[in-house]
Amino acid sequence: MIFSELYSVYYHTVARVLETAFDSPASEKELQNCIEREAFSESTLTILPALKSGKWPLLNPDLSPVLRHRPTMPLTLLEKQWLKAIADDPHVKLFGVEIPELDDVEPLFTRDDYRIYDQYADGDPFEDASYIQHFQLLLSAMKSGRPVQITMVNRHGKRVSTRLFPKSFEYSSKDDKIRVIVDGCRLRCFNLGRVEHCEYYDAEALWHETPREEHRKSLTLWIVDERNTPERAMLHFAHFKRRAERTEDGKYILSLEYDESDEAELVIRVLSFGPYVKVLEPQSFVNLIRAKLLAQKSCELR
């Protein structure tokens, strides 16, 4: 249903090559560059020879297009069904767009056809008017490179104001929250949901402040080959930059990199595997786990 040549890199690349050929008398080098940019590393070995030889008779010998019009293709039913499905998603309100001309299309899925069952319950208010307004202003500022001034409540409950350059958004499905990645202030990022007020900042002069550097740390775990733990753990930690190895005596070792600010979360994620995942290094992380266990021991669990 999804695996179709209509969506293939080759069809897409040939369309781009033909567009290039429409723009001006294109050289072979230009067409080759286009293929290298759009397709896979070995695709030039196939696409250009096929077009030049007439195997795909879409270019004339002088590399001008055989077609009379720039290549286009209407949206497929599947693409329309997917658009119809996301039109019903509460997050779509952020973008202030109407999905057009799909009245006769059934959505690929509705909200009742799936559940995200372990998403945290205190996600951002994606349908709240001021939240949407802040998002749209920041999005616009990112595109234009303009600075903004924001007032927000920080994690300690204090109201703070700062000026900054918003750079991008980071969304977490688990938290159902958006963070704004910024430059031009001490903060590196903040939760969009904490913003109370946001407006463009008319800077008279540029200022020089940079975000605190995020320290990257590494962690090495030993995964016990019981209860399908290697599969569960490898998948669980799959979104980190990581490296897995199996030692000669068959033990699974997983090394991953993380941001220091995520350490507390990572500690409890490791704990969630109980005795089936053990921290090997660094010792500082081992100590964090040991501290949790010592505290647990003092609870005298019944």
Added chain:
Amino acid sequence: MAYKELIKDFNRIRSYMREFYVYGLKSREEYTEKSARSYDDERRRMESWLGDYMRFEQNAGRKTAALSVDSRVTRRNPLYKAWKTKSFTDGDITLHFAIFDVLCTPEIKKTLAELVQEIDILLVSRMTFDESTLRKKLKEYAGEGIIRMEKDGRRTLYRRSPDVEIAPLADAIDFFSEVALCGVIGSFLQDREPPHENLFSFKHHYITQAMDSDVMATLFTAIRGHRYITIENLGKYFDTVQIIQLVPLRIYISTQNGRQNLLAFHEKANRLNSYRLDYISSVRIEDEICGKFESLRKVLDRAESHMWGVNSGWNVKHTEHVEFEIRIQKEESFIVRRLEREKRCGHVEKLDDSHYRYTADVFDTREMVPWIRTFICRLTRLNFSNRTVENELKADIQEMYRMYGIDGGDGHDFQ
């Protein structure tokens, strides 16, 4: 057969990509399911499609290949590329561009004979197509929704479907291509857009779901139509593929472990079962419609208030009672907020200023254990009706004391 960059069958590459991405541990010799030649071809394809993400290493004296993606940095799921590799014939690609050149606006309507003639003129007879080939292709495209067929008396007229303006949706499509289900379809739309800066990155982002997109889209089609399905499933308890007929009811997505499950009614066993999408190798939608789909959905709706994960049951009386208590310090009210936001069912009650109790009745206590372990350092009491699981959890904690050198263990005597 000579190596080709494109492929005909997605399932072959699906299992290799998953293995390379999730594990990245196996050497060439260990890929025993297919021949060594097949392994070489699949690895070469992945290098061609995803060269920047491929990594080769020596692992216990063997050379292994892995896909390494930091999904927090990568703004477009690279695994989507695999869905853009379907092979085709010389005729397919030529005809594709020729059809939409002749039918360049939705207002143009042509008969089959007219189309054959105009395509022949366009291609200066360098490649010719007969009516039968063209009719077949137009019928296929009508099924894809990109060509419309209209009757004009006894004649059939063909026209292109109206275009939909997607340029204003660029930011939304960038976001939903990664966040929404079947996001690879959004990635197809991204390919149609002019270059622009993508302003979204993603945390806790499991990109392996991409490989199961077709299974998921087919399941949704069956669910929307209340149809029976037949799946080929390789469950974790079976070495061989099981063929199972089901009524698909709903798909359950985890944001915390990267798994996707189908909850379905197994009519023969009279059970609500869950099936991992990555274990399903094929889905066939049957013609038969399930008349009791709505009532089955209602059963599932009622069951959800007792589901922690994906294990369910008919009768909410057949649940297990789970209670645990935690101790918090004065400045640790965030722990209570954690309980409230992370619980999926059940309730939290305050016992005194420093103790809170969580209570729930669930179908499967074992599914809750990883979450309960995250409260290690403050657990004061467990009370599970499933004593086996309660005792296992207590034993796990004892084992952890031993592993980390608390309680007299040396901290290295693992296993």
